[in-house]
Amino acid sequence: MMARADRNPVITTHMATYIHVRRRELGLSLEEVATRAGSSKAHIWALERRKSKNPTLWLILALCDALQCSLNALIGQDVSQPFYTEREMALIDAHRKIFRSEGASGNE
Structure with missing residues (x-):
């Protein structure tokens, strides 16, 4: 049985790439994004590298705030x-x- 976190690798891949690219566009470090999102630098690093595949809804919404983007943009889907x-x-x-x-x- 496939783990729920792996259910849609397209979203996981898009989100990882988007976090990295958007963070660089804004000139933010991993630490700055982590602080803004209320997370750890290690967790943001893991998200960017698809090592963390099941972030909480709260973290996803906090990342939207930290990266100044919509949920649609972050996950690459029309919610x-x-x-x-x-x-x-x-x-x-x-x-x-x-x-x-x-x-x-x-x-x-």
Whole structure:
């Protein structure tokens, strides 16, 4: 069974890269970002290198403040849209097809 933290490596990879790039854009050290986010320098370093794959929601929001960015920018996803795995999307699509075919045939 896959660990939940590894469920979406795309987000983990994007977030790691974004933290590093944005921190450099702002001219901040690891220590400065850590202080602003209420975390440790080691944890920010680990996030930038994908060594820490399961930050808390509070840390993610604090990083948004520290890096002066939106949640969407930090995680590389539109948080106003639901996130589903490929398997979940396939099930949703299959359900929609069945629902449409039943509606079209009058079997409501």
